[in-house]
Amino acid sequence: MPTPDPAAVPANSPTSEIPYCGHCGEPAASPHPACVARLSLEPPRYCPQCRRRLVVQVLPTGYRARCSAHGDLA
Ligand SMILES: [Zn+2]
Numbered sequence: 001m002p003t004p005d006p007a008a009v010p011a012n013s014p015t016s017e018i019p020y021c022g023h024c025g026e027p028a029a030s031p032h033p034a035c036v037a038r039l040s041l042e043p044p045r046y047c048p049q050c051r052r053r054l055v056v057q058v059l060p061t062g063y064r065a066r067c068s069a070h071g072d073l074a
């Protein structure tokens with residue numbers, strides 16, 4: 001198992017590393033299948049870590065979603 005980037009993974013990381021759904025912004029203790037399907041087609045709307053609204057920039061190659069607290073999301 002590769003060593004995760006310590007900056008990206010908190011030491012006491014909970015079982016789920018994604019507290020919020022990126023599509024509907026609701027708590028995502030378990031993934032929302034309908035939202036996951038939408039997220040494969042369109043950019044996320046909410047930061048999965050802090051639930052802030054994301055600033056989404058559409059690019060020729062896809063899109064870039066940015067959280068004001070967490071910066072660019074993958
Ligand atoms: Zn959802």
Ligand SMILES: [Zn+2]
Nearest residue numbers: 047050067070
């Ligand atoms: Zn965030």
